[in-house]
Amino acid sequence: TTYKPSRGDLERLSKFRAPYQQTIDELKVKLKGIKYGCLEQDCYSPIEFVVGRVKTVESLLKKAEKKGVQVGNGNWIEDIEQHVYDIAGLRVVTRYLEDIREVQQILCEREDFQVVEITDYIETPKESGYRSVHLVVRYPTYHGSQKKEVLCEIQLRTMSMNFWATNEHELRYKYDEKLPVEMKEQLRRAADTAYELDLQMAQFRREIRTSQEMRLEDTVANEDK
Ligand code: 0O2
Numbered sequence: 001t002t003y004k005p006s007r008g009d010l011e012r013l014s015k016f017r018a019p020y021q022q023t024i025d026e027l028k029v030k031l032k033g034i035k036y037g038c039l040e041q042d043c044y045s046p047i048e049f050v051v052g053r054v055k056t057v058e059s060l061l062k063k064a065e066k067k068g069v070q071v072g073n074g075n076w077i078e079d080i081e082q083h084v085y086d087i088a089g090l091r092v093v094t095r096y097l098e099d100i101r102e103v104q105q106i107l108c109e110r111e112d113f114q115v116v117e118i119t120d121y122i123e124t125p126k127e128s129g130y131r132s133v134h135l136v137v138r139y140p141t142y143h144g145s146q147k148k149e150v151l152c153e154i155q156l157r158t159m160s161m162n163f164w165a166t167n168e169h170e171l172r173y174k175y176d177e178k179l180p181v182e183m184k185e186q187l188r189r190a191a192d193t194a195y196e197l198d199l200q201m202a203q204f205r206r207e208i209r210t211s212q213e214m215r216l217e218d219t220v221a222n223e224d225k
Contacts, residue, residue, distance in 0.1 A: 003061060003071045010057065016077050017054050019143045020088040023150050024052040027090055027113075027139065034106055046099035046106075048159060052090040060087065085117075085136050086153035093162050096205055097122075097198050100133055100156045107154065113139040116151070128184070129191025130165060132157040160201075164194040 005013065031050045038045040055063070060080065065071050067083035080087070094100050100122070108115050117136035125131045133156040140149050157165065168187050172179060179187070 003065075005057065005061070009072075009077075012077055013057050013060070016080075017057075017087070019141045019148050019150055020054045020152075022141050022143055023088045023139050023152050024054055024090065026141070027088075027137075027152060027154075028052050030112070031090065031092060034103070046094055046096075046102040048093050048095050048099075050090060050092050052088070055084075055087050055089070060084065081151075085151050088150060088152040089155065090152060091155045091157070091162070094156065094158050095201075097158060097202050100158065103156055104133055104135065107135060107137070113137045125191065125195075127188075128168065129188035130168070131161050131191065131195060132165065158198050160194040160197045164191050 028050055031047060035045045035047040035050070038047070061071055063084050063086075064076070064080045069076055069079045069083055092103055094103065104118070114137060115135050116138050117134075119134040122131045122133055135154045135156070137152050137154060138149050139152050140147055142148075164187075168191075171183070171187070175183075
């Protein structure tokens with residue numbers, strides 16, 4: 001972005017970002033609550049780890065411009081909210097593909113926030129090869145004496161998808177969004193390979209489960225004798 005925010009802008013942006021930071025802090029605790037609750041109950045959690053961030057001022061301005069906000073004009077800071085849905089962003093990383101669906105269902109059933117949009121980039125990957133499920137949730141924060149409903153994007157992805165996306169994001173940044181064509185193609189193929197790994201792991205998991213179930217049945221049968 002070419003716009004240089006004034007000191008006043010930066011102060012207003014910092015105030016503007018505060019409820020989003022609070023949302024990240026609160027939702028992180030809630031997502032970790034899901035993780036530790038599942039671990040206690042089943043000795044397994046569909047959530048491996050959670051990270052979150054509020055978009056930096058630089059990245060926020062860049063995305064706002066990309067989405068058509070007239071940065072620097074009129075009520076531009078307030079306009080950002082209407083166009084950018086990932087000012088607050090959380091990422092839930094899972095081990096297995098089916099864990100993503102489990103987390104998705106748990107989040108859709110929550111009563112403390114509302115899932116208002118689901119974009120499934122696993123069913124339909126992006127041209128880059130990117131895969132994840134994005135949920136946009138509307139979350140009520142109580143900041144000072146005021147209630148404010150903010151939108152937050154929760155990305156659900158496996159460790160394998162996360163590994164790919166982290167590297168691709170860095171390369172994209174390094175090349176200033178202008179990745180050479182061959183590199184794009186190689187990255188897309190790498191994304192497919194990462195997905196194949198997810199499918200293979202799902203198969204191994206099914207095999208482990210079947211053998212565990214068989215062992216359990218044997219034990220019960222022997223006890224009955
Ligand atoms: P950052 O640095 O992660 O915050 P867009 O597709 O960006 O024009 P929209 O509608 O917000 O706008 O898209 P979407 O699909 O919700 O994507 C938003 C975020 O998803 C991105 O945020 C990335 O985190 C991630 N993402 C989407 N596509 C790709 C991709 O091809 N590669 C990687 N590595 N990540 C992707 P930001 O704001 O781009 O970046």
